[in-house]
Amino acid sequence: MSQDSSNTGATIVIFGASGDLTQRKLIPALYNLFRKKRLPDRFNIVGVSRTAYSHEDFRTEMKQGVKEFSGETFRDEYWNSFAEHIWYVAGDASKVQQLDEVRKFLESKENGTSNRLYYLSVAPTLYPVIINNLGELNMNGENGSWRRIIIEKPFGTDLETALDLNKIVHHNFDENQVYRIDHYLGKETAQNILFLRFANTIFEPVWNRNYVEYIQITVAEQVDVGHRAAYYDQAGVVRDMFQNHILQLLALVTMEPPSGFNATSLRNEKVKLLSAIPPIELQNTVRAQYADYLQTDGVMKNSQTPTYAAMKLYIENWRWQGVPFYLRSGKALRAKTSQIRVRFQRPPGVIFNTISDESCTPNTLTICIQPDEGIHLNFQAKLPDSNHDTREVDMEFNYAKAFGEQEIPEAYERLLLDALNGDPSLFTRSDEIEALWKIIDPLLSGWETGDAPAVTTYAHGSWGPTAADELLRKDNHKWHLGCIPNGGT
Ligand code: BG6
Numbered sequence: 420m421s422q423d424s425s426n427t428g429a430t431i432v433i434f435g436a437s438g439d440l441t442q443r444k445l446i447p448a449l450y451n452l453f454r455k456k457r458l459p460d461r462f463n464i465v466g467v468s469r470t471a472y473s474h475e476d477f478r479t480e481m482k483q484g485v486k487e488f489s490g491e492t493f494r495d496e497y498w499n500s501f502a503e504h505i506w507y508v509a510g511d512a513s514k515v516q517q518l519d520e521v522r523k524f525l526e527s528k529e530n531g532t533s534n535r536l537y538y539l540s541v542a543p544t545l546y547p548v549i550i551n552n553l554g555e556l557n558m559n560g561e562n563g564s565w566r567r568i569i570i571e572k573p574f575g576t577d578l579e580t581a582l583d584l585n586k587i588v589h590h591n592f593d594e595n596q597v598y599r600i601d602h603y604l605g606k607e608t609a610q611n612i613l614f615l616r617f618a619n620t621i622f623e624p625v626w627n628r629n630y631v632e633y634i635q636i637t638v639a640e641q642v643d644v645g646h647r648a649a650y651y652d653q654a655g656v657v658r659d660m661f662q663n664h665i666l667q668l669l670a671l672v673t674m675e676p677p678s679g680f681n682a683t684s685l686r687n688e689k690v691k692l693l694s695a696i697p698p699i700e701l702q703n704t705v706r707a708q709y710a711d712y713l714q715t716d717g718v719m720k721n722s723q724t725p726t727y728a729a730m731k732l733y734i735e736n737w738r739w740q741g742v743p744f745y746l747r748s749g750k751a752l753r754a755k756t757s758q759i760r761v762r763f764q765r766p767p768g769v770i771f772n773t774i775s776d777e778s779c780t781p782n783t784l785t786i787c788i789q790p791d792e793g794i795h796l797n798f799q800a801k802l803p804d805s806n807h808d809t810r811e812v813d814m815e816f817n818y819a820k821a822f823g824e825q826e827i828p829e830a831y832e833r834l835l836l837d838a839l840n841g842d843p844s845l846f847t848r849s850d851e852i853e854a855l856w857k858i859i860d861p862l863l864s865g866w867e868t869g870d871a872p873a874v875t876t877y878a879h880g881s882w883g884p885t886a887a888d889e890l891l892r893k894d895n896h897k898w899h900l901g902c903i904p905n906g907g908t
Contacts (some may be wrong), residue, residue: 428461616629
């Protein structure tokens with residue numbers, strides 16, 4: 420915690436407050452923090468957007484969100500005291516005069532000094548103008564109280580636009596005031612990757628090319644693009660999921676141990692790791708659309724935007740040289756699951772004659788990010804009453820069993836709290852964003868050339884295109900899902 424907010428109080432200003440994210444994630448997360456008494460004693464939440472709401476209308480909308488999205492935790496008595504801290508200002512923050520009205524409102528509520536956390540949950544095209552306006556009105560200035568800004572993804576649409584945006588951000592804010600959010604880093608199970616690796620002794624010695632045969636990361640979604648076609652058709656699955664969530668998971672699984680558990684060391688190691696990923700070979704990539712994607716309202720008639728991608732990449736460092744990493748993600752798939760599967764090498768078949776048999780699966784460690792959060796370690800056991808037959812068995816850690824259902828907070832809860840407490844460890848630093856785009860840019864531009872694999876289709880509700888299976892078959896491997904029944908086959 421760098422600068423505590425409890426004494427001076429804090430105002431959380433949400434730009435884009437009438438949007439989905441505010442109602443589904445931000446207000447429910449803040450409500451839960453309030454319920455757990457984790458917010459500063461003095462705080463205000465001020466929603467800003469163009470829609471005309473009264474304070475009361477806004478509270479009513481937000482109450483619906485909390486009831487619907489914060490699980491079992493809604494209680495009228497908590498809500499009523501929480502709602503006293505919620506305000507709304509109708510205004511367009513991209514117009515300096517209207518933002519000035521917001522500024523006056525904030526000051527009227529703050530009675531002198533108050534820290535401020537701005538949350539940019541507006542269309543990304545508005546980031547530059549709002550950030551500049553905050554600067555112009557000196558709403559960025561820290562004078563005895565801090566000013567921080569959370570910026571939602573996407574941060575740029577390629578390296579060049581990310582560099583431009585970083586320039587604007589740094590013109591108005593110091594890097595230590597900036598919190599680029601990737602909600603995957605706020606998931607308990609993602610944070611636990613570092614604890615699994617570095618708070619235990621038994622995993623790390625085998626966590627390298629000498630013992631690991633390959634690693635798969637699957638982030639599968641059941642939902643299709645729904646009402647988000649206007650954004651999604653421009654972005655596609657690689658910008659939407661790989662540039663951020665999936666590469667972040669990869670970095671957590673593969674980075675070197677940081678020298679300390681702090682933002683600088685953690686982020687230094689991630690940047691080092693990301694910089695060791697060479698350009699992804701186009702023939703090691705697959706892109707596809709679900710069958711009825713082109714019929715979605717808002718999607719261009721001949722759109723080539725992939726809703727699914729799979730790829731193989733390598734990490735060129737001592738630890739991972741030669742180990743393939745298989746990554747895949749898509750929408751409209753059979754089930755929702757995010758998981759990381761580490762497959763270890765086969766033991767030498769010295770004494771058991773079954774050991775090289777295909778039925779004898781090498782050890783695997785599967786980290787189930789969501790749902791059914793947990794970790795599974797699979798290994799071989801002797802089949803009882805046989806001479807030398809083996810059977811794969813599962814040693815399981817399950818969050819719900821170990822900690823109880825309610826113990827996993829939403830990612831946004833953790834991230835908002837960290838931002839209030841001044842801990843940017845789980846946020847993406849400017850050089851990290853740039854390193855991420857350096858991996859993605861050549862892939863996206865490669866896909867525009869004639870050498871790129873064609874966009875194929877897959878059935879809604881399937882596990883993706885056959886080309887993705889083929890990608891692994893060439894290496895004698897298969898996709899496997901350790902966290903759902905029957906391995907997702
Ligand atoms: C968002 C993407 O960042 O992550 C969405 O923009 C995606 O397209 C979502 O659905 C997935 O998040 P989660 O937490 O449901 O896995």
